[in-house]
Amino acid sequence: MVSRRRFVVAAAPAVLLAGCGAGAGEDVPEPKTRRVTSVQGDIELLQGAIGRERAELALYEALDHDLAGRFAEVEREHVERLTAVLADLEAAPGPAQDAGARRAGADAALEIEGEAIAFWLDALPKLYDPATRSLAAGILAAEAEQLAALRLALGRDPLTEPFVYGWTRHAAR
Amino acid sequence: MDATRRALIAAAALAALAPRAPRAARAAEPAGDAGVLTTILEAELALAYVYASAVASGLLGEELAEAAGTLAEHERAHAAAIATQLEALGGRRPDPPQTPEEADAMLAGLGIEARLGAVSDGDGFLRVALAAERVAVALYHRAIARLEDVRLIQTAASIIGAEGQHLVVLRDAIGSDPVPSAVEIGQS
Numbered sequence: 346m347v348s349r350r351r352f353v354v355a356a357a358p359a360v361l362l363a364g365c366g367a368g369a370g371e372d373v374p375e376p377k378t379r380r381v382t383s384v385q386g387d388i389e390l391l392q393g394a395i396g397r398e399r400a401e402l403a404l405y406e407a408l409d410h411d412l413a414g415r416f417a418e419v420e421r422e423h424v425e426r427l428t429a430v431l432a433d434l435e436a437a438p439g440p441a442q443d444a445g446a447r448r449a450g451a452d453a454a455l456e457i458e459g460e461a462i463a464f465w466l467d468a469l470p471k472l473y474d475p476a477t478r479s480l481a482a483g484i485l486a487a488e489a490e491q492l493a494a495l496r497l498a499l500g501r502d503p504l505t506e507p508f509v510y511g512w513t514r515h516a517a518r
Numbered sequence: 519m520d521a522t523r524r525a526l527i528a529a530a531a532l533a534a535l536a537p538r539a540p541r542a543a544r545a546a547e548p549a550g551d552a553g554v555l556t557t558i559l560e561a562e563l564a565l566a567y568v569y570a571s572a573v574a575s576g577l578l579g580e581e582l583a584e585a586a587g588t589l590a591e592h593e594r595a596h597a598a599a600i601a602t603q604l605e606a607l608g609g610r611r612p613d614p615p616q617t618p619e620e621a622d623a624m625l626a627g628l629g630i631e632a633r634l635g636a637v638s639d640g641d642g643f644l645r646v647a648l649a650a651e652r653v654a655v656a657l658y659h660r661a662i663a664r665l666e667d668v669r670l671i672q673t674a675a676s677i678i679g680a681e682g683q684h685l686v687v688l689r690d691a692i693g694s695d696p697v698p699s700a701v702e703i704g705q706s
Contacts (some may be wrong), residue, residue: 359563381560385571415697419697420700422701423700423701424688425666426701465675466672466675468670469662469672470668470669470675475663477674478663478671480701482658482659482662482674482675482678483699483701483702483703484682484700485675485679486678486703487697487699487700487701487702488679489678489679489680489682489683490683490686490696490702491697492683493683493696494686497687497690497696503683503686504588504592504683504684504687506680507591507592507677507680508596508673508677508683509596509677509679509683510682514583
């Protein structure tokens with residue numbers, strides 16, 4: 346049986362194209378301003394996201410810091426919420442991401458939060474389902490909050506830039 | 519309540535509303551992405567005014583005043599980015615508030631109950647800012663689900679993260695949990 350969410354997401358591109366009147370010999374929407382991913386794309390992004398969130402959870406579980414317990418709860422909820430979306434799409438979570446040789450220190454937490462922000466910023470426009478995009482936006486905002494709270498706790502400036510891009514734009518440094 | 523006090527309150531309320539009509543009564547509200555951006559831009563303009571007022575008031579301590587100055591710069595940068603994209607869609611940028619009354623009318627139009635006109639100390643500014651930031655986050659959160667253009671989604675995503683960080687600074691300043699929710703959706 347196809348779940349309601351899966352059916353709606355899968356049917357949406359056809360509805361969108363029909364609504365635009367796209368057909369043989371007609372102009373189609375400019376590709377760069379249209380999301381072209383669909384349900385399978387959402388599944389793959391979410392599987393990658395869960396692996397990343399699990400790595401964050403493992404880091405906070407191993408971290409000796411006042412904020413670690415609370416932030417582990419936050420990451421655990423992210424994993425649960427994303428897993429529930431995937432279950433609705435009849436897909437399994439992806440494997441846990443290898444955290445590599447990252448040590449469970451405060452700098453590693455800053456680094457992993459910055460990476461998470463960069464990941465979600467890249468993923469958001471690619472997500473097709475609006476409800477999933479909405480959840481992802483809420484997670485991105487929470488990751489940005491965690492980064493600022495960590496920086497504050499470490500005596501660093503929590504407000505590094507007006508647009509948050511993650512570690513690729515030195516926010517986590 | 520005596521008649522003079524009622525008259526004063528009524529006059530103040532009218533003055534606060536005078537510069538702008540309520541959102542529901544405005545003519546030709548833009549639709550689609552432009553409509554979403556117009557509302558967001560009003561929130562950014564109101565926030566920039568709140569932070570600038572807080573700095574100018576001298577009611578914040580040195581550290582908080584410095585943070586408020588940075589927050590005002592952030593909001594102005596957000597407003598500039600959103601205004602550019604709104605105008606590219608053919609929308610008209612709202613006028614920024616010039617007085618506390620205009621800022622309060624803008625806040626009221628966004629459904630924010632806190633008022634600059636009622637602020638008498640530094641904590642008051644923080645609470646107005648906190649209420650406005652939570653609404654701004656909610657607006658961006660809803661926008662990201664509704665916007666059609668991926669470039670607008672990306673801009674909104676980079677700003678919602680920044681607004682979340684603003685919330686952390688404000689919550690820390692008033693002594694509340696800096697990250698109270700695993701999924702930050704603000705408050706509508």
